[in-house]
Amino acid sequence: MALSFSNPSRSYDGTKHGVWFWGYDNTREITFFVEDxxxxxxxxxxxxxxxxxxxxxxxxxxxxxxxxxxxYVNDRRQALYTLH
Structure with missing residues (x-):
């Protein structure tokens, strides 16, 4: 199954200066963080x-x-990805 972003939730992190959001590959939750x-x-x-x-x-x-x-497509082994 391909990665989907069926949960529109996102969360601001003032300490790390960015936004957390989540994707799903079947039942596996994948965490993403995009820096300010x-x-x-x-x-x-x-x-x-x-x-x-x-x-x-x-x-x-x-x-x-x-x-x-x-x-994610380039490296599916991680559970956390940072967009920087």
């Missing part, structure tokens, strides 16, 4: 607070998920 500076590539005027970062993630969700999918 990656989102700044999409939105150069990004507000670096929780609301701003989550809004940027939501606006660019499709591109982020495509990038996450490509990381």
């Amino acid at each position: 500076h990656v989102l700044m590539n999409f939105d150069s005027d990004l507000e670096a607070d929780e609301a701003g970062v989550l809004a940027s993630f939501d606006r660019h969700r499709d591109e982020i998920l495509k990038f996450a999918m490509s990381l």
